[in-house]
Amino acid sequence: MPNRVIEAQKLSKRYRLGVSAEPYGTLRGALTAAFRPRTRVSGGGSEVWALHDVDLEVDEGEVLGIIGRNGAGKSTLLKLLARITEPTSGLVRHRGRVGALLEVGTGFHPELTGRENVYLNGAILGMRRAEVRRKFDEIVAFSGIEPFIDTPVKRYSTGMHMRLAFAIAAHVEPEILVVDEVLAVGDVDFQRKCIGRMGDVAKEGRTVLFVSHNTAAIESLCDRVCWLDRGRIAEDGLAGEVITRYLRSVIATRTERMWDDPTEAPGNEWIRLRRAAVRPIEEERIAVNTPFVLDFEYENLRPGTFLNLSLHLYTRDGILVFNAVPVREDRWYGRPFPAGRFRDRCYIPADLLNNGGYRVELLVVKDKSEIIYQDSQILTFDVHDVAAGSGTYEGEWSGVIRPHLAWRTDHLG
Amino acid sequence: MLAIRVSEGPPRAPSADAEWIENRPSRRWLPRVDVQELWSFRELGLFLALRDLKLRYRQTFFGVAWAVLQPLAGVAVFSIVFGQLATVPSDGIPYPVFVFAGLVIWTYVANAVELAAQSLVQHQEMVTKIYFPRVLAPVAAALPGLLDLAISLVFVAVFMAAYGVAPGTALIFLPVAIAGATAVAIGVGLWLAALNVQYRDVRHALSFVVQVWFFATPIVYSSSVLKGGWQYVFAANPMVGVIDTFRWALVSGPSPGAEDLISLAAAALLLVGGLTYFQRVERLFADVV
Numbered sequence: 001m002p003n004r005v006i007e008a009q010k011l012s013k014r015y016r017l018g019v020s021a022e023p024y025g026t027l028r029g030a031l032t033a034a035f036r037p038r039t040r041v042s043g044g045g046s047e048v049w050a051l052h053d054v055d056l057e058v059d060e061g062e063v064l065g066i067i068g069r070n071g072a073g074k075s076t077l078l079k080l081l082a083r084i085t086e087p088t089s090g091l092v093r094h095r096g097r098v099g100a101l102l103e104v105g106t107g108f109h110p111e112l113t114g115r116e117n118v119y120l121n122g123a124i125l126g127m128r129r130a131e132v133r134r135k136f137d138e139i140v141a142f143s144g145i146e147p148f149i150d151t152p153v154k155r156y157s158t159g160m161h162m163r164l165a166f167a168i169a170a171h172v173e174p175e176i177l178v179v180d181e182v183l184a185v186g187d188v189d190f191q192r193k194c195i196g197r198m199g200d201v202a203k204e205g206r207t208v209l210f211v212s213h214n215t216a217a218i219e220s221l222c223d224r225v226c227w228l229d230r231g232r233i234a235e236d237g238l239a240g241e242v243i244t245r246y247l248r249s250v251i252a253t254r255t256e257r258m259w260d261d262p263t264e265a266p267g268n269e270w271i272r273l274r275r276a277a278v279r280p281i282e283e284e285r286i287a288v289n290t291p292f293v294l295d296f297e298y299e300n301l302r303p304g305t306f307l308n309l310s311l312h313l314y315t316r317d318g319i320l321v322f323n324a325v326p327v328r329e330d331r332w333y334g335r336p337f338p339a340g341r342f343r344d345r346c347y348i349p350a351d352l353l354n355n356g357g358y359r360v361e362l363l364v365v366k367d368k369s370e371i372i373y374q375d376s377q378i379l380t381f382d383v384h385d386v387a388a389g390s391g392t393y394e395g396e397w398s399g400v401i402r403p404h405l406a407w408r409t410d411h412l413g
Numbered sequence: 414m415l416a417i418r419v420s421e422g423p424p425r426a427p428s429a430d431a432e433w434i435e436n437r438p439s440r441r442w443l444p445r446v447d448v449q450e451l452w453s454f455r456e457l458g459l460f461l462a463l464r465d466l467k468l469r470y471r472q473t474f475f476g477v478a479w480a481v482l483q484p485l486a487g488v489a490v491f492s493i494v495f496g497q498l499a500t501v502p503s504d505g506i507p508y509p510v511f512v513f514a515g516l517v518i519w520t521y522v523a524n525a526v527e528l529a530a531q532s533l534v535q536h537q538e539m540v541t542k543i544y545f546p547r548v549l550a551p552v553a554a555a556l557p558g559l560l561d562l563a564i565s566l567v568f569v570a571v572f573m574a575a576y577g578v579a580p581g582t583a584l585i586f587l588p589v590a591i592a593g594a595t596a597v598a599i600g601v602g603l604w605l606a607a608l609n610v611q612y613r614d615v616r617h618a619l620s621f622v623v624q625v626w627f628f629a630t631p632i633v634y635s636s637s638v639l640k641g642g643w644q645y646v647f648a649a650n651p652m653v654g655v656i657d658t659f660r661w662a663l664v665s666g667p668s669p670g671a672e673d674l675i676s677l678a679a680a681a682l683l684l685v686g687g688l689t690y691f692q693r694v695e696r697l698f699a700d701v702v
Contacts, residue, residue: 007433015700079699083436083544086696093435106542111468123460124543 004095005176005207006058006081011090012231013051013076050076052231053090063208065222065239067215067246072228074211078178081209096207097126099174105165110154114145114164117153121168135171143167170197177201180211195221215243216355216385244284247384254380255279262299270372271307271364272299274341278360278381281347287384288355288402294346294379296362303339306367311346316357321400334368354402355385439696443689447546454546461536461553465528466560480561481568484516488572491516491633504635504666507576510569511664515632517565518590518659522598522652523623525555529602530619533610533698540698547695548688551606555598562591566663573664583662590659597651597680603687607694611701631656637667648672651680 051073058064066074079085080092082100107124108117118139122132132139140146143164145156153161170193179198199221202208212218218225218239225242227235235242256277259265265272275297283290296309311324324346326333332342359380364373451458470476488509495501496508503511529551533540536550573579609615630652631638639647647653654676660666 080436083434084541085699087436087438089438091435091437093433095431095433100543107536107539109464109468111471112464116464116467120460120464123457124539124545129456 002059002061004057005060006056006092006094006209008054008056008077008080008092009090011051011054011056011077011080011092012049012088013073013080013085014047014049014088016047049231051080051087054228054231054233056092056226056233056236058207058209060207061205062224063202063210063222065218065225066209066211066228067213067218067225067243068228068234071230073231074228075180076231077228078180078209078211082178094176096175097172098176098178099125099169099172100178100180105161108153108161108165111152113152114140114149114156117164118149118168121165122172125169125172126174127172139167139171142170166193174206176207176209178209178211214385215247216387219243220387247285254377257379265299266373266375267298268373270300270302270305270366272301273373273375273378274298276362276378278379285384286381287386288353289350289386291350292348294348294360295343296345297341297343298364299341300337300339304336306334307337307342308333308365308368309344310363310365312361312363314359314361315400316359319400321353321358351404352401353383354397354399355383357382439692445692446548446688451546451548454549457545458549458553461549462556465554466557469557477561477564480564484513484520484565485568487516487520488513495633501634502638504637504660506578506660506664506666510572510576510578511635511660511666512633513569513572514660514664514666515630515656517562517569518594518656519627519630519632519652520565521558521562522594522601522655523627524561525558525595525598526601526605526623527619528554528558529598530605530609530615532602533606534613547698548603548691551602551691552599554606555595555602558598559591559595569663578664580663581665583665583668585662586658587662590655590662593651593655593658593677593680596684597655600651600680600683600687603691604683607687607691610698611694626650626652635666636672644670644672645675648675649679651676651683654680 050071054073054077056077066077068074076085078100080087081094082098105121107121109120112120118136119129119132123129127135140149143160143166145160145164148156148160153164156164177198179195195217198208198210202221208221210218210222222239224237225235225239225246226233227242227246235245256275256279258275259273262272262274265274267273273296275295277295278286278292279295280286280290280292286292294311300307308326313321313324315321326344326346357380359376360378361376362374362378363371366372470479473479475482491512492509496503496512501508532550532554533547539545540547540550605615605619629647629650636644636647636653636657654669654673657666657669657673657676661668
């Protein structure tokens, strides 16, 4: 019989939008409202349900990933679990100490020394003074700032500040660990530390709730995923399945375009575009380890023209990854095109691109030199991340490409 | 057989009978003080109070002497204006001693109220990121001032010795007066801290309100100037009872009368009311602050 540690029943939280727009009211407003005849505020556009009738059960030792778009209610769920705010209706309850890595550095006071802040922050995170005292040396060693422990924190660099704060948070040892990567600040190195720490906790058989936008990180660490959509649970189940369906739903990229009516189709007196698409070959989605195809169909209007397509692939940041020209295509390249419909396919192998967003620029070239048509954003698509090895997540890989390289280490003596 | 208890080791996952910690909409109207919970958070309260204490005089030239300089400056000014120029009656106590006694306890309450009023707004980051009984913030803010008060009392004693004023047996009631002052500070502090979260008007109104309150409290004058029933109205200000008791205990002022019971009732009402209001709006703090 699994031991249940978190339970939410019909959990709902409503925010008034005016409240967030105007962080605090004025007394005058409240007084005038008090003397005016009371009108019922209709539940129109002024209110938003951050969470609506959410039922959730988590057993001890489960590693649950929570995904969803911005504003789906992920952080609200965590705040309710941590009792930071009260639900509008429903109930959430838990057993055991909840620790959150999103609280890193909360309550740090710049005027206090590192040592004083360790005790204060420890108390804020729910540690007993005796517990802090016992772990003090360990915390300081972990942070790597021993020489400055009696210096006021205001003289610390941002990095030192972070390291000390993280060292404390990492030593709390909660029964339920909550990691909100969306809120976690800091550099890549820091986030990697957070995720590493999370993996350790999960291995010890403790319960983990992990909120992230990075589905690859979630997939590699969580068995179960809960997908929140506009305050409701859209799906709750096996990580791989839920993530696949989630990703399919959030595709906002231009991965396929068709022009059925030739008069509406983009082009000119030379050519007309009829279709452009980017699609994975076998898998459901394009990931770093799956091959995929760039697919174009067009009509040649002038018989006898020497045509070729030229593709530029850019990252979302505008770095040109490569230029592809069908120089090795041996059926039509360098030959005159008769009038009619043609299809070009460019195959991109697996393990070439790093994860991220990409943009395809299409050029149609005549006589190998003259550009007769150009669309700088014919397609946009995402390459999704996958874990480098099973059960590990290394964080973001740097670089535009992410090739699989042969590697050999020899012991020479 | 000898049983050896091993206290170290990682915390174990909660056993099946571990208590559920719930979060549900509160429907209570009456204040509810969860003593057990407050007790389990005592160290946090202590650390918050200690932090304020440590920070108060850090990087100041006079340091903790400020605790005394503030009321002392008042003593000098009021002794000249009211003691010498206007000759306000002071129940037969030398005016500087009379006003010093009133000022030290007033300074404590005024500072504590101001700190408590700012406490939640000041701990905004904590309020929006972690759970703790919110009451801890204003209460912890109202406590460190007691140390300043203790230091000031030493100086009052020096004044008393200099002017030949000796405390009587009523001195044993001094803790009662100080407890009353703390209760008033916390009561008012709870109201203002909660109001301040929603209405930052509090910050602007505070110094003015404190000033009015100062003159409505028998600090530079004696409450015995009020006669003919007015003293009962006057005593609705709970600080009247606090000051009367404090002076009676410390510098042998007139013993508190029936009107001071009104002050006691007012203080109790303020505290219970403050706690009620605080807990009514507490759940909104993280959303509004």
